[in-house]
Amino acid sequence: MGIFSTYVLPSPGKVWGSFQKMLLSGEVFRDIMISMGRVFKGFAIAFVLAFLLGMIRAMIPASGVFYEYLVQFFRNVPPLSLIPLLILWCGIGETTKTVIIVLASFFPMYLNIVKGFTGCDRKLLEVGKVFGYSRLKQFVKITLPYASADILVGMRIGLGYSWRAIIGAEMVAASSGLGHMILFAQQMSRTDKVIVGILVIGLIGYGTDRIFGWAIKKLLKGSCENGWN
Amino acid sequence: MAGIELVKLEKHYVVEGKTIPVLTGINLQIPEERITVILGKSGCGKTTLLRLAGGLEDPDGGSIHYGLSQRTAFVFQEPRLMPWLDVTGNICFGLKRQEIHRDEIHSIIHTVGLDGFEKAYPSQLSGGMQQRTAIARALAYHPSFIMMDEPFAALDYFTREQMQRELLRVWKSQKASILFVTHSIDEALLLGHKIVIIEKGVVKTEFELPKAGDFRNLLDDKFIMLKREIIENLNVAV
Numbered sequence A: 001m002g003i004f005s006t007y008v009l010p011s012p013g014k015v016w017g018s019f020q021k022m023l024l025s026g027e028v029f030r031d032i033m034i035s036m037g038r039v040f041k042g043f044a045i046a047f048v049l050a051f052l053l054g055m056i057r058a059m060i061p062a063s064g065v066f067y068e069y070l071v072q073f074f075r076n077v078p079p080l081s082l083i084p085l086l087i088l089w090c091g092i093g094e095t096t097k098t099v100i101i102v103l104a105s106f107f108p109m110y111l112n113i114v115k116g117f118t119g120c121d122r123k124l125l126e127v128g129k130v131f132g133y134s135r136l137k138q139f140v141k142i143t144l145p146y147a148s149a150d151i152l153v154g155m156r157i158g159l160g161y162s163w164r165a166i167i168g169a170e171m172v173a174a175s176s177g178l179g180h181m182i183l184f185a186q187q188m189s190r191t192d193k194v195i196v197g198i199l200v201i202g203l204i205g206y207g208t209d210r211i212f213g214w215a216i217k218k219l220l221k222g223s224c225e226n227g228w229n
Numbered sequence B: 001m002a003g004i005e006l007v008k009l010e011k012h013y014v015v016e017g018k019t020i021p022v023l024t025g026i027n028l029q030i031p032e033e034r035i036t037v038i039l040g041k042s043g044c045g046k047t048t049l050l051r052l053a054g055g056l057e058d059p060d061g062g063s064i065h066y067g068l069s070q071r072t073a074f075v076f077q078e079p080r081l082m083p084w085l086d087v088t089g090n091i092c093f094g095l096k097r098q099e100i101h102r103d104e105i106h107s108i109i110h111t112v113g114l115d116g117f118e119k120a121y122p123s124q125l126s127g128g129m130q131q132r133t134a135i136a137r138a139l140a141y142h143p144s145f146i147m148m149d150e151p152f153a154a155l156d157y158f159t160r161e162q163m164q165r166e167l168l169r170v171w172k173s174q175k176a177s178i179l180f181v182t183h184s185i186d187e188a189l190l191l192g193h194k195i196v197i198i199e200k201g202v203v204k205t206e207f208e209l210p211k212a213g214d215f216r217n218l219l220d221d222k223f224i225m226l227k228r229e230i231i232e233n234l235n236v237a238v
């Protein structure tokens, strides 16, 4: 239409055209698979860490002081600011990329998990106690299901953060992946490809989130509403 | 010694720096294979006494002596059901999978009158139905000692009577010891072999009743006399 130059905002037709071209050549699928792999790897590591630390925190309340300050400190540090250090320590391979995603998604998950674990109703824990449950059994049979809504919400937020960190992660010497594709297209002044990349990331993020929301609903079986769906 | 013996039991709570004495020296023998009923006004410390006996709270003074090892089930004053489990799941909560047969779950659900609600979640039940689920959870546990804190307070006249009959049946068939808290004098007279009146942190009076296993007729002269005596006992030192 000529209001914007096609460099600033390419027409939908052009975006669609380059998307089709990328589909046909298959390059977009390869980028998607590689980025997905990185996102899920980082997300999984972050989740396991957040879960274990949250569990220790819930079962041994005194342990909280040991790492609470550390967690609160790093929570406010942008993962991108650590890239120079990470490159020095972990090189420019996959490790650094994974660590960036872990850093981005760990904290929202950790905070939600801790909230779920420590907020467990003491009256329900007493029910476990009168049935002679050990601390571990109380955790598995009461604390964990009680916190499941919080854990799943934390995972959902964490997954979103993992996708958001993909650009930062693939800024580090990547030669493939959606983040790399966008950065490379930017250098080549291919705004249409940038937009394709944004749309693809958004759609995949939305898709995984939907699947997640559906899983939450199945798992909680309507026993506790979480207001997310 | 059998049963549970409480010796000079003391408990106080500290609320905003002030010490509130609740129990100031309870001496009580809770006999085995009998129904002991704790009676007292609201706030006199009945729940506190039960929690101490059940090991949920540590005494500030005195001691508790337990007899042979007991399998204790506890019915709280509130239902305390797991919101993520349905009625069946809640009833089996204290048990391992193999410890209870499906037929038995059905019969327990039937005795508490929850047929058709096996798959309902606590949020879908009325207050009384939740309480009945909690009672069923205790019965399914096959306890040798049952501690109950005003378990039937939320139930209507007829349901309560049915539950009282059921409790008597369980007591008779399983030879369970029962420690039962209530503020209803009629209920105490109906169920108790030993009625204990708590006031101002001590045991004020104990009444022993003959151990007639059957449902008592409270309109009987001797129960009316006893009821009058208990009312006077509760009323004197206001």
Ligand SMILES: Nc1ncnc2c1ncn2[C@@H]1O[C@H](COP(=O)(O)OP(=O)(O)OP(=O)(O)O)[C@@H](O)[C@H]1O
Pocket: B013, B014, B015, B022, B040, B041, B042, B043, B044, B045, B046, B047, B048, B049, B077, B183
């Ligand atoms: N956790 C607590 N912290 C502080 N005070 C408490 C606590 N639990 C009970 N109390 C106090 O102890 C006293 C006795 O409480 P308790 O619950 O034993 O009464 P109750 O006889 O069971 O009453 P009700 O018939 O109303 O259930 C009350 O004055 C109450 O305020």
Ligand SMILES: [Mg+2]
Pocket: B046, B047, B048, B077, B149
């Ligand atoms: Mg009470």
